[in-house]
Amino acid sequence: MTQQAHEIHLIRRPDGMPKPEDFAVVPVDVAEPGEGEIELQTLLLSVDPYMRPRLDRDQPLDAAMLGGGIARVVRSRHPEFAEGALVRHMSGMRDRFVSDGRGVAALVVDPDLPLSVYMHALGGTGLTAYGGLLEVGALKDGEQVFVSTAAGAVGSVAAQIAKLKGCYVIGSTGSAEKAAWLRDVAGLDAVIDYRAEPLAPALRAAAPNGIDVYFENVGGAHLDAALPLMNVRGRIPVCGMISTYNGDREGVRNLSVMIYSRLRMEGFVASDFGALRERFAADMTGWLKDGKVRYQETVLDGFDQAPAALIGLFEGRNAGKMLVRMAQ
Amino acid sequence: MTQQAHEIHLIRRPDGMPKPEDFAVVPVDVAEPGEGEIELQTLLLSVDPYMRPRLDRDQPLDAAMLGGGIARVVRSRHPEFAEGALVRHMSGMRDRFVSDGRGVAALVVDPDLPLSVYMHALGGTGLTAYGGLLEVGALKDGEQVFVSTAAGAVGSVAAQIAKLKGCYVIGSTGSAEKAAWLRDVAGLDAVIDYRAEPLAPALRAAAPNGIDVYFENVGGAHLDAALPLMNVRGRIPVCGMISTYNGDREGVRNLSVMIYSRLRMEGFVASDFGALRERFAADMTGWLKDGKVRYQETVLDGFDQAPAALIGLFEGRNAGKMLVRMAQ
Numbered sequence: 325m326t327q328q329a330h331e332i333h334l335i336r337r338p339d340g341m342p343k344p345e346d347f348a349v350v351p352v353d354v355a356e357p358g359e360g361e362i363e364l365q366t367l368l369l370s371v372d373p374y375m376r377p378r379l380d381r382d383q384p385l386d387a388a389m390l391g392g393g394i395a396r397v398v399r400s401r402h403p404e405f406a407e408g409a410l411v412r413h414m415s416g417m418r419d420r421f422v423s424d425g426r427g428v429a430a431l432v433v434d435p436d437l438p439l440s441v442y443m444h445a446l447g448g449t450g451l452t453a454y455g456g457l458l459e460v461g462a463l464k465d466g467e468q469v470f471v472s473t474a475a476g477a478v479g480s481v482a483a484q485i486a487k488l489k490g491c492y493v494i495g496s497t498g499s500a501e502k503a504a505w506l507r508d509v510a511g512l513d514a515v516i517d518y519r520a521e522p523l524a525p526a527l528r529a530a531a532p533n534g535i536d537v538y539f540e541n542v543g544g545a546h547l548d549a550a551l552p553l554m555n556v557r558g559r560i561p562v563c564g565m566i567s568t569y570n571g572d573r574e575g576v577r578n579l580s581v582m583i584y585s586r587l588r589m590e591g592f593v594a595s596d597f598g599a600l601r602e603r604f605a606a607d608m609t610g611w612l613k614d615g616k617v618r619y620q621e622t623v624l625d626g627f628d629q630a631p632a633a634l635i636g637l638f639e640g641r642n643a644g645k646m647l648v649r650m651a652q
Numbered sequence: 653m654t655q656q657a658h659e660i661h662l663i664r665r666p667d668g669m670p671k672p673e674d675f676a677v678v679p680v681d682v683a684e685p686g687e688g689e690i691e692l693q694t695l696l697l698s699v700d701p702y703m704r705p706r707l708d709r710d711q712p713l714d715a716a717m718l719g720g721g722i723a724r725v726v727r728s729r730h731p732e733f734a735e736g737a738l739v740r741h742m743s744g745m746r747d748r749f750v751s752d753g754r755g756v757a758a759l760v761v762d763p764d765l766p767l768s769v770y771m772h773a774l775g776g777t778g779l780t781a782y783g784g785l786l787e788v789g790a791l792k793d794g795e796q797v798f799v800s801t802a803a804g805a806v807g808s809v810a811a812q813i814a815k816l817k818g819c820y821v822i823g824s825t826g827s828a829e830k831a832a833w834l835r836d837v838a839g840l841d842a843v844i845d846y847r848a849e850p851l852a853p854a855l856r857a858a859a860p861n862g863i864d865v866y867f868e869n870v871g872g873a874h875l876d877a878a879l880p881l882m883n884v885r886g887r888i889p890v891c892g893m894i895s896t897y898n899g900d901r902e903g904v905r906n907l908s909v910m911i912y913s914r915l916r917m918e919g920f921v922a923s924d925f926g927a928l929r930e931r932f933a934a935d936m937t938g939w940l941k942d943g944k945v946r947y948q949e950t951v952l953d954g955f956d957q958a959p960a961a962l963i964g965l966f967e968g969r970n971a972g973k974m975l976v977r978m979a980q
Contacts, residue, residue, distance in 0.1 A: 543907060565908035575903010580871060580893035582919035589917045591910035 329354045329420035331388040332630045338379050341638060346379075347389075347631035357422045362402045364395040364413060364428070365420050370443050371633045371646040372477075373566070388416035389630070394431060394442060405430070412442070419627045419650055434609050444477050444645035445619050446608050448594045452563060453481035454604045455597030457539055460561035460590050463489055467536035468555065470494045470527070472546045474512065475502035475620075477645045478563055482539045484510055484617045491537075494530045496523065496546065505643075509618050524549040534558075540589075543567045544574035551578035551587070560589040620644025626651065657682045657748035659716040660958045666707050669966060674707075675717075675959035685750045690730045692723040692741060692756070693748050698771050699961045699974040700805075701894075716744035717958070722759060722770060733758070740770070747955045747978055762937050772805050772973035773947050774936050776922045780891060781809035782932045783925030785867055788889035788918050791817055795864035796883065798822045798855070800874045802840065803830035803948075805973045806891055810867045812838055812945045819865075822858045824851065824874065833971075837946050852877040862886075868917075871895045872902035879906035879915070888917040948972025954979065 331350050338346045357363045370392050375383075383390055392414040400407045402425050410431040415423055433442060444450060456478075457463050469486040473479045474495025483506070486493045494514040495506045503517040514530035516523065527549045534555040540547060543565030554560070567574060581587065597604070611617040622642040624633045630648045637646040659678050666674045685691045698720050703711075711718055720742040725733045730753050733739065738759040743751055759770060772778060784806075785791050797814040801807045802823025811834070814821045822842040823834045831845040842858035844851065855877045862883040868875060871893030882888070895902060909915065925932070939945040950970040952961045958976045965974040 547907070562907075562910050564911065568905070568908045575905050576907055577896075577903050579875070579890075579904060580896045582890050582917065583892065584919070584921060586919045586921070586924065588919075589910065591912070591914050591916075593912060593914070596914065 327354050327420070328352075329418065330627055331419075332417035332627075333386055334379060334383050334389060335386060337385070342376075342379060342631075342635050344631055344635065347634075349628045349631075352418075354420055354422060357399050357401050359401050361422050361424050362397050362405045362428070363399040363420070363422050364411065364415070365398045366393045366395045366413075366418060366627070366650055367410075368440060368443050368650070369393040369417055369627075369630055369633075369648040370447070371630070371637050371648060373637065375634060376638055388418050391417050393417075394439060395428075410439075412447075417630050434613070437609065437612055440621055440623065440645075440647055440649075441612055441619065443647055444621060445481055445612055445617055446605065449477040449645065450481050450608055451597050451601065451604050452592075452594040453478045453539075454485060454608065455594065455600050456561040456563050456592055457482045457485055457537065459597065459600060460592045461537045461539060461559045463491070463537050466490045466492075468492050468494075468531060468533050469537045469539065470496075470531065470535045470550055470553075471539040472496045472542040472550075473498075473564075473566065474506055474510075474515070475644075476541065479539070479541055480506070480510060480619065480644065481617060482563075483512055484611075486537075486539075487511055488611065488616055492533065494527070494535075496527070496542075502643075505620065518546075528553060537561070539563060541566060544576065547576050548574075548578045551576075551581050554581065554585050554587050556585050558585060558587050560587060562589060562591040621647055623647045623649050625649050655682050655748075656680075657746065658955055659747075660745035660955075661714055662707060662711050662717060663714060665713070670704075670707060670959075670963050672959055672963065675962075677956045677959075680746075682748055682750060685727050685729050687729050689750050689752050690725050690733045690756070691727040691748070691750050692739065692743070693726045694721050694723045694741075694746060694955070694978055695738075696768060696771055696978070697721040697745055697955075697958055697961075697976040698775070699958070699965050699976060701965065703962060704966055716746050719745050721745075722767060723756075738767075740775075745958050762941070765937065765940055768949055768951065768973075768975055768977075769940055769947065771975055772949060773809055773940060773945055774933065777805040777973065778809050778936055779925050779929065779932050780920075780922040781806045781867075782813060782936065783922065783928050784889040784891050784920055785810045785813055785865065787925065787928060788920045789865045789867065789887045791819070791865050794818045794820075796820050796822075796859060796861050797865045797867065798824075798859065798863045798878055798881075799867040800824045800870040800878075801826075801892075801894065802834055802838075802843070803972075804869065807867065807869055808834075808838060808947065808972065809945060810891075811840055812939075814865070814867075815839055816939065816944055820861065822855070822863075824855070824870075830971075833948065846874075856881060865889070867891060869894060872904065875904050876902075876906045879904075879909050882909065882913050882915050884913050886913060886915050888915060890917060890919040949975055951975045951977050953977050 414427045469491045471483040474483045475497040496516045516526045538550045540562045541564040544567035620643040742755045797819045799811040802811045803825040824844045831843045834843045844854045866878045869892040872895035948971040
């Protein structure tokens, strides 16, 4: 017996900003799970900036969009997954599908938290912020911290963890609304709207005691502004360099300050932090339940909204994490 | 009783390339050493690239040129220094002077090595290469290594230490003569004369297995050429960025590869490596005596040759370390 399910396909390469016609919701048949397989029903889909460059290359046409989400096991013939259990998956934009369990991980949730936080603050973006700041950045309590794109899904968590560690935290962001959220809700010490004022002098004024850790999401002019303000033995965990992704790659000119200031700059990705996962989950669950880490999310309802969510993200119409929620 | 001695003074700021008339050999009186003092006779003076920018600013006019050398204790009223002992000093370009011992350190030499090696391979430049490569660069045996300005006082030691650790070593340099020395005497695996061929394709061809450690002396285009070739978890110890020192600061555009390649880039100076000093001295003494680390030096005889040595260095008329030797 087969049943009907759906996938989001990319049906042509976008020319500039993706359009709804570049995507299709395609009905597919789902077979019975065989021995060692599970049938999964997706509850939430994650929609992320990293998906944009993939549309031009790595994403196959006429196949399920690459991506991940949270699903429920609706049928199981796999010893490790019980029916009814929640899982994370990286199996693409599919509402219902059969899996052999590869790339699927059991998800134990706290009943006092909304499920969606497991897609951002308690998910990959949260772990990226946690590991990047505490492990790669080797943050010490009370240090001077600068976070670029501080209102983003990763930046907002990094900035608030630094606040929790007693640090003085400066954030940069690109709109007055996001700046207000960072100041009034996230509680940062100084916020720079880099679209409203020149970044370098604003950062200099905001960092009277220099910068010990620069959590780097932007590169280019942001990095050039931060480098001369770095304190001796400062650290620059490099999470992203979004200013360079669209081919508009500004050169960085101030790297030679790394020598006498003995700066360390280091790249990382979330999968580096497997060993931190348990401590991260415990810390972040507590912080979220105590209201010490705040977040924003933009949730679109209905599987067929996934293309709109993706386009909305690229057009900046989201506040915080962009998600698609399926009817259950 | 006083006696006659000499100092090299800067008597006017150079306009572009320094000229002999910018300097003077000035006779001075040397008093008897008092209680807790020593009288020192300089044997060798170190002449280094870092001295150039100082001539425009930090170097006071009509005072002894800043710098260091090796001296002999000719009279001592200081409990820590015996008459006849050798010392390193950072007391400036002076042939004979009295010191209270600050900035003066006992120097124990190996009788089978020329004294001059204690000014380069066994001195600060050697320690810079050793600590930068092994500690900051965390070099592992057999790795792929690239050293820029590999024929310089620091680069040549770094490149040869990497060879001693069983690494595949690529060096860049700016003349055919230096390239030949690196290939034929220092025994590097691949040498690029960046004045004779475009750097980026030459480096790509020379590094078929990528680069694990890039010992960075240049910055700018050198760094941009190396970054895309770095292997995952590669390291870039930053010793210098000479391409940026004269205001001609090329922007670096390829930094975003640091993220997925998890690169670490870190600045350092020789004074960071105090804890390595003993192990360095033992290792390097052995390597020099076994002929495993080769070096070049250009020695000018006579204290009054110091200005000529300095100018010759800035004009690139030296091979390897530039030194001034005094009659003894």
